[in-house]
Amino acid sequence: MNSIMSGCGAEHGLITVDQALDLILQHTQGLATESLExxxxxxxxxxxxxxxxINLPLFSQSAVDGYAICAQSAIEPHSEFKLIGEIQAGHSSELQLKAGQAVRIFTGAKIPFGTTTVARQEMVNVLDSTRIAITEHLHANVDIRNVGEEIxxxxxxxxxxxxxxxxxxxxxxxxxxxxxxxxRYPQVAVVITGDEVASSIEDFAAGKIFDANAPLIQAWFQNAGQQVEVFHVADTEDAVKALIQELSDSHDVILTTGGVSVGDYDFIRPVALDLGFEQLFWKVKQKPGKPMFFAELTRPDRTRCYLLGLPGNPAAVYVGMQIYTSTLLRALQGQKQQPDWFSAVLTHELKMDSRERFLRMSASFDQGLLKVWSLSKQQSHMLSNLMQANCLVRIPAGAALSKGQIVQGLFIH
Structure with a gap:
């Protein structure tokens, strides 16, 4: 067997990206509704x-600054009309036009009864305070917004x-x-696991690292105009269990980072199962983000809490937010559909991998074609290329791609 195809991407039991998304859509129960201004x-x-x-426009109105005119037929150049008044936008008027009469009118103003057309002010000569002359040929019903023409x-x-x-x-x-x-918008709790998070430069001496996941997730929700609660928990089974149990009573979604693989300190999955969550999937044939975990808990009142466990590496968290978290949140709000993938032309070759990959890329239009190219530093612990990336591109599993092939992607903000 090809050594690439027999690696960790070929692990027994992995499901595909589309299968994982379908499971989210199939099992997610829509939330209650609320009335808002x-x-x-x-x-x-x-x-x-x-x-x-209502009708929109609410009434027939002038589309321009000009003159409302009553004429029995099409108007020829040099035709004269008697000026009988003026109507401003937002003002009512009892004026009624008869043949040969006109009224000064402004954009959005209600046209008077008897109007057959409106002449733009640039095609009108004002002869004196009571007479105007039309300088161009003018058809009937020109520059009139008719009542209800839009809605x-x-x-x-x-x-x-x-x-x-x-x-x-x-x-x-x-x-x-x-x-x-x-x-109703989901009540979301974010749980950041791990004892390795640094709070100061001095912590580096103890082998700790700065946390990118909490700021990443908070910014992602802030970009959507939503607030979330963020919790940090130590890598102990008791601490994880106590927090998950508490949050499962009060939140619609528990979003975790780290602790979902098979390490000695990966407690999210076993704790969730012990608390009564039903596993819907664990491990997806993708890179980054293979040890993805999704489970649901049905509470005594038949409402549900969903736990989406993302891997701890920040690139995997970013991919998980853009693809899986967004799908879950939309499904909870009645939108059961997969992400809106675009199609684009790949501008270079890509080697084969046993897992489907999500690569951070840059996309732009070139002579009417949307083209994408990969950025360097794609490892799951790296985020620096997000300064240039504007999309995630799906690279199919087990296929080497050539320049010019069509790929699917998702724009990121």
């Missing part, structure tokens, strides 16, 4: 459809599961929506 619902997911109670009463504005981005918030606000029903 729209301006406080950024980055949440709708729990029910939203329908419009009509009862129209579906947003589906259940819609992500409330900045644009979605703005769109719903314009339609007069003030409150929305959304999935």
């Amino acid at each position: 729209l301006n406080g619902a950024l980055n949440r997911y709708l729990a029910q459809e939203v329908y419009s109670a 009509s009463v009862g129209q579906l504005l947003a589906h259940k599961g819609q992500f409330l981005s900045v644009g979605a918030i703005a769109s719903l606000s314009m339609a007069g929506i003030q409150n929305v029903e959304v999935f």
Whole structure:
């Protein structure tokens, strides 16, 4: 057997990345919902459809600064009209136009009854205070925003599961929506295991290292606009068990780093199983991040707590956050779908590996094609290339890739 293919990536019982993601999606139970003011619902997911109670525009209005005109047919150059008044945006008017009449109007103002078209001010000559002349040929119904042309009463504005981005918030606000029903955001506890974390330079003398995982995870959640609780726990079975037991009563997700492999001080998995968690998978055929652990606990009230155990190496944590944590959090909020992979052209060769790899790469468009290239220092204990990386790229297991092949990736922020 090929020595590469018989390495740790060929270990019996490993599941694929897609199988792991499918297990998360199959077993994750959506959370309860809550009603929020729209301006406080950024980055949440709708729990029910939203329908419009109004037309948009609310009324027929001018699309430009100009003149509302009443004419019985198309308007020829040099046609004159009698000016009978002015309507500003935000002001109501009882003016009604008859054939041969016009009114000065501004963008967004309600057009008066009888208007057949609007003339932009740049195609109008003001002859005196009561007369204007049109300088160009003008068709009917020009530069009028008709009532309900964008949205009509009862129209579906947003589906259940819609992500409330900045644009979605703005769109719903314009339609007069003030409150929305959304999935409750998961209560997340982050557990950082290990006695090797340094708190000062002096700790290095004792063989300790600075912690990148807690800042990484906190920043990841901060980028999503969410708060999480972070706990550090010593590498003892009793300490890990006490903390996991406490958190499993109050949190929807326990996210751990380290302690999920087979070392003498890897207590996360045995402790979780001892506390009644059901293992859904352990070990994924990927690099970095093979000893991934996912389990669920059904509480007496039938609600669930999910434990996602990430390996301790920071690159594995980063990959786990971008792919697995994000999938789990979305599933808890009604979004049961795999990550949104893009396709891109690989700009260089890559050697074969027995495991599927996630490489930190840089992506950019070149003559209309999205192209990606790998960065140096890809080892699981290294993070410095994240200064340049803007995507994670999937490299299939057991395949050497050539320049020009199509690969899948995920943009990272």
